[in-house]
Amino acid sequence: MYQLYYYPLNASMAPHFVLEELGVDFELLLVDRKSNAQKSADYMALNPTGRIPTLVDGDLILFESPAICIYLAEKHPESHLIPKQGSAERALFFQWMMYLTNTLQAELMLYFYPQRHTNAENTATQIAEAQEQRITEIFALLDSELKNRDYLVGDNLTVCDHFLMMLAVWADEIKKPPLQFENLSRYLKKLSRRKAIKHVCEKENLSLAEYA
Incomplete structure (x- = not known):
């Protein structure tokens, strides 16, 4: 199951849209910006940029919102959320x-x-x-x-x-x-x-x- 580290209305919003659109199982994990949790040691171990979002998919840990969106679209080609290669x-x-x-x-x-x-x-x-x-x-x-x-x-x-x-x-x-x-x-x-x-x-x- 996917895990999305997010904060409301942050750059995690687009990946959140995509996950909902795909209809796949995923877990939302809040990174509280109010307490600067994105700079905590635990979170920085996942995402050394100290920014939100981060996606965890098994052994893969991925950050940067557009990269996450593209990854999800390519992993689920049946969704047609990214056009076919070569087009x-x-x-x-x-x-x-x-x-x-x-x-x-x-x-x-x-x-x-x-x-x-x-x-x-x-x-x-x-x-x-x-x-x-x-x-x-x-x-x-x-x-x-x-x-x-x-x-x-x-x-x-x-x-x-x-x-x-x-x-x-x-x-x-x-x-x-x-x-x-x-x-x-x-x-x-x-x-x-x-x-x-x-x-x-x-x-x-x-x-x-x-x-x-």
């Missing part, structure tokens, strides 16, 4: 997965933690403001890509969609959140009606009322 859609899948993780997630982290990126006094606010504009531009691009489409890659749900749902949840308090974009809003509201998404949000205490 054009698989190439596009990796394009968007890299964009979501290396661009959108990275920009969001800089927005949330600007103080980590400057030694100058009174500059964190300016960094966050600049990041907010950059993030808005990224969501505008994604909104354009989703015009007349239900999923980010091809005609089927993939883990890219789970990952984007997580990042959209993170960004719900910026000045122009994802739900204020026409195509993104339609897309996210449809995703929010999936049983797996609902179940995870119930477990992680996230209301989906604004997605109704």
Whole structure:
């Protein structure tokens, strides 16, 4: 049985979505960020980065949220959560997965933690403001890509969609959140009606009322 070390609304949310979508047996193990448990010796022995999430599958211990999502999708090919090898859609899948993780997630982290990126006094606010504009531009691009489409890659749900749902949840308090974009809003509201998404949000205490 899979074990997912998680914290609500953290980067573990996307793997949590995927596990629920697959309908497999798994155990959720809370890593309490409030007490800095991700830096404890026991957890660091599993994940030396001291970050969340971590997936345990038998002898395999895997960290980094996108890597976990891709691993789960490839281990369960019957789910079609990753396109077939050699297909054009698989190439596009990796394009968007890299964009979501290396661009959108990275920009969001800089927005949330600007103080980590400057030694100058009174500059964190300016960094966050600049990041907010950059993030808005990224969501505008994604909104354009989703015009007349239900999923980010091809005609089927993939883990890219789970990952984007997580990042959209993170960004719900910026000045122009994802739900204020026409195509993104339609897309996210449809995703929010999936049983797996609902179940995870119930477990992680996230209301989906604004997605109704």
